Amino acid sequence: MSMLLRKLLEIMLRRNPTSSDENSKLVLERGDFNLGELDQLPSDILVQIFRILGPKETHQSDPSWDSVFFAETNLTSGYPIPSFVGQRPQLSFKHIYGQRAQVPGAIIIDGGSGYCKFGWSKYACPSGQSATFLEFGNIESPMYTRLRHFFATFYNRMQVKPNNQPVIVTIPICHYEDSEAARTSRRQLKEAIYASLFDLNVPSVCAVNQATLALYAAKRTSGIVVNIGFQVTSIVPIFNGKVMRKIGVKVLGLGALKVTGFLKEKMQQNNLSFQSLYTVRALKENLCYVALDYEAELLKKNTQASFQTAVDGLFTLSKERFQAAEVLFKPHLAGSESMGLHQVIALCMLNCHSADLPGESDWYKTVVLSGGTACLPGLAERLEKELHSFLPPHVSNGIRVTPPPYGVDTPWFGAKMIGNLSTFPGPWCVEKSKFRQKPRLSLMW
Numbered sequence: 297m298s299m300l301l302r303k304l305l306e307i308m309l310r311r312n313p314t315s316s317d318e319n320s321k322l323v324l325e326r327g328d329f330n331l332g333e334l335d336q337l338p339s340d341i342l343v344q345i346f347r348i349l350g351p352k353e354t355h356q357s358d359p360s361w362d363s364v365f366f367a368e369t370n371l372t373s374g375y376p377i378p379s380f381v382g383q384r385p386q387l388s389f390k391h392i393y394g395q396r397a398q399v400p401g402a403i404i405i406d407g408g409s410g411y412c413k414f415g416w417s418k419y420a421c422p423s424g425q426s427a428t429f430l431e432f433g434n435i436e437s438p439m440y441t442r443l444r445h446f447f448a449t450f451y452n453r454m455q456v457k458p459n460n461q462p463v464i465v466t467i468p469i470c471h472y473e474d475s476e477a478a479r480t481s482r483r484q485l486k487e488a489i490y491a492s493l494f495d496l497n498v499p500s501v502c503a504v505n506q507a508t509l510a511l512y513a514a515k516r517t518s519g520i521v522v523n524i525g526f527q528v529t530s531i532v533p534i535f536n537g538k539v540m541r542k543i544g545v546k547v548l549g550l551g552a553l554k555v556t557g558f559l560k561e562k563m564q565q566n567n568l569s570f571q572s573l574y575t576v577r578a579l580k581e582n583l584c585y586v587a588l589d590y591e592a593e594l595l596k597k598n599t600q601a602s603f604q605t606a607v608d609g610l611f612t613l614s615k616e617r618f619q620a621a622e623v624l625f626k627p628h629l630a631g632s633e634s635m636g637l638h639q640v641i642a643l644c645m646l647n648c649h650s651a652d653l654p655g656e657s658d659w660y661k662t663v664v665l666s667g668g669t670a671c672l673p674g675l676a677e678r679l680e681k682e683l684h685s686f687l688p689p690h691v692s693n694g695i696r697v698t699p700p701p702y703g704v705d706t707p708w709f710g711a712k713m714i715g716n717l718s719t720f721p722g723p724w725c726v727e728k729s730k731f732r733q734k735p736r737l738s739l740m741w
Contacts, residue, residue, distance in 0.1 A: 366515040367713045368392050374723025377517050377537035379655060395718035402715035405450050406466040406708040408506070410526030410552060410668070413708045414450045417464070417715030422708050424453060439485065444492040451496070459497040462721040464711040465489060466506045469523065469530045474541040490731055500725035502714065505539065507532035509710025510666035513701045518655075519662035520644055522637070522679075524669040527551045529624075529637060531644045533660060535653055543647050546640045550627055552669040556580055558630045559620035568611065575608045580620060583611075586674035587618040588681060590625075621672050625682065638682035645683070649691050663697040668704045675699070 370377060406413040408428060415423035437445075447465075451458050470485070471478040486503065493501050507521035511534050521532045531546035532539055539545065560576045570576060582603045587593035594615065602612040623630045624637045635643075641663065648660035663683075665676060676697040684692045702709040714724055 363515060363713060364392075364396075367512075367717055370517055371512065371714060372717055372719040372723070374719075375537055379536060392718050396716060399716055399718065399720050400461055402462045402464045402502070402711075402721065403451075403454065403456065404464045404466070404708055404711045404715060405447065406506070406705075406711060407446070408466075408468060408525065408707075411704075412450070413705060414454060415708070416454075416456075416461070417712045422705055426453075439488045440492055443488055444495065447493055447496060457497075458493070459499060462500040462502065462715075462725050463493060463498050464502045464504065464715055464724075465493070466509055466707045466711055467503055468525060469505050469507050469532055469539070469545060472530070472541075472545040472547050474544075490726060494728045494731055498728070500721050500727045502721065502724045502726070504711065504714070504724075505532075506666065506707040508534055508537060508539065509707040509714075510700070511537075511664050511710070512713055513706045513710040514662075514664045514698050516662055516664065518659035519664055520641065520648070520660055521664050521666055522641060522670065524624075524665070524667035525551045527553050529640075529667075531641050533644055533648050535659060536655075540648070540651070540653075543651050544644065546644045548637060548640050549634050550624060550632065550637070552667065554630060554632075555584075555620050555623060555669055558623045559584065559616060561630075562616040562619055563613075566616065568613075570605075570608045570611075572607055575605045575611075578605050579603055579611055579613060581668070581671075583613050584617050584620050584672055586621045586624075586672050586678045588674060588678055590618070590622055593618050621669075621675070624675075625678070636682075638679055638686055641679065642683055642686045645687060645691055645695075658694055661695045663695065665698065665700050666706050667700070670700050671703050 401416055401418040404413075404415055404417055404422070406422070410428060411425050412428045413422035413425045415421070447458075447463075467485075467489070471481040489503055490501055507523050507530065510521050510523065511517065511519055517537050518535050519533075521530075521534060523530045523532065527549075528551050529548040531548070533543050533545070534540065556573065556577050559580050560573065563570065563576065563579075583601050593599065599617060600612055600614045601617060602610055604610050619629075623632075626636060627634045645660050653659070663679065665671075665679075676699045679697045680695060683695050683697070686692075687695075700706040714720060717724070
C-alpha cells in the first residue's frame with residue numbers, strides 16, 4: 297500500500313508534457329499498476345482523492361501511509377504480535393480506509409514520570425500536557441485513590457465523559473526485574489489502573505508501556521528502546537512487541553533531571569544567575585546538544601549561542617551547551633560512579649545477542665530513543681559512534697540509532713497508531729464487563 301500511494305502521488309505530480317501551463321491537468325497512467333476495486337473510479341475522481349489525501353497524510357502530525365501500512369500489517373490482531381513467515385497479508389486500501397473512518401478513536405493519557413500528555417487519538421497531536429506530580433493527588437494515599445484522581449483530572453481538562461470512548465493509557469517501565477516480587481508489583485499496579493478507570497465508567501481500556509509505543513511510532517515491533525525519563529533512563533529490549541525481561545531491562549540512574557542539574561552547576565560556575573530551574577530547563581531544550589567528539593569540541597573557540605527565556609531574559613551559553621549532556625556518557629563529571637549510557641546499551645545488546653532468539657538475528661540492532669532529553673541534537677549520532685567503538689564488529693555491524701520519531705510526544709503517537717487501527721478497540725482493549733473474569737492482562741508491561 298505504501299509503495300502504491302507513493303507511486304500515485306509521484307504520478308499526480310507529472311504534468312501533461314504537451315502543456316506548459318502551471319495549472320495543467322495531472323495525468324494518471326493506470327497501465328502501470330492495478331488498483332483493484334479502485335479501478336472502477338474515474339481517473340479525475342482518483343486524482344482528486346489523492347490530491348486531498350497527499351498533503352494531509354504527509355504532515356508529521358498525521359500518520360504517514362508508511363505508518364498506516366505498518367500498523368495495519370503488524371498491529372491489527374492485538375498482542376501478542378503475530379510472527380509472519382514468508383509473505384505478509386495483502387491489504388485492501390479501500391477496505392482499510394473505510395474501516396479506519398468508522399473507528400471511534402480513544403482518549404490517550406500518556407503518563408510519564410515528569411510530564412503527562414493527553415488528547416484524543418483523532419487529534420493531530422496531544423491537546424495538552426501537565427507536570428505529572430501536580431495531578432497525582434496525595435502521595436500518601438493508596439494507589440487506587442491516586443490513580444482515580446489522576447485520570448479524573450484529565451477527563452475534566454478535556455471536558456469529555458469517561459463513558460464516551462475507550463482509553464489508551466501509557467505506562468512508564470517500572471519494576472524492572474523478572475523476579476516474583478517485581479511481577480507481583482506490576483500486577484497490582486495493572487489492576488489498580490484498570491479498576492480506577494472502570495470505576496469511572498470507561499467502557500474499555502488499553503494499557504501499554506511507553507517503550508513499546510515508542511518502538512511502534514518508529515514502525516518497528518522489535519528493537520531496543522532507550523527512554524530517558526525524568527530521573528532514570530531505561531534500556532528496554534523488545535521482541536515482537538514483548539518486553540524481554542528475561543534478557544534484562546537495564547536502568548541507568550541518570551535522567552533529564554541530572555542533565556538539567558549539571559547545566560545548572562556549570563552556569564553557576566560561570567556566574568550566570570537565574571531565578572528558576574525552569575529557565576535552566578528551557579536553555580537545555582533550546583541551546584544544548586551532544587558533541588560527536590567531546591575533546592575536539594572543548595578545543596573549539598566559538599561555541600556560543602543565545603536564547604531569550606520568558607522569566608530571566610537573554611542568556612548566552614558556550615561550552616555549557618555540550619558539557620551538560622556529556623554527563624550521560626561520563627557520569628563521573630557529575631560525581632556519579634555509574635556506567636555511561638553507551639556502556640549500558642552495549643551490555644543490553646550483548647545479552648540480546650547471547651539470547652539467540654528465533655527469527656531475525658539482528659533485531660536488537662535497532663535502537664529507538666524516547667523522552668525529551670533524547671531529542672538533544674547529536675545524541676543518536678554520538679551513541680552510534682560509541683556503540684561501534686565499544687562493541688565487537690559482529691555485534692556492532694548494522695546498528696542504527698533512531699532519534700525520537702515524534703520528539704517528546706513519541707509514545708503518544710505510538711498510542712495514536714493503535715487508537716486509529718481499523719480493528720480498534722477489539723483486540724487491544726479489556727472491556728469493563730470482562731475485567732473480573734480471568735483477564736488477559738499480561739500485556740506488554
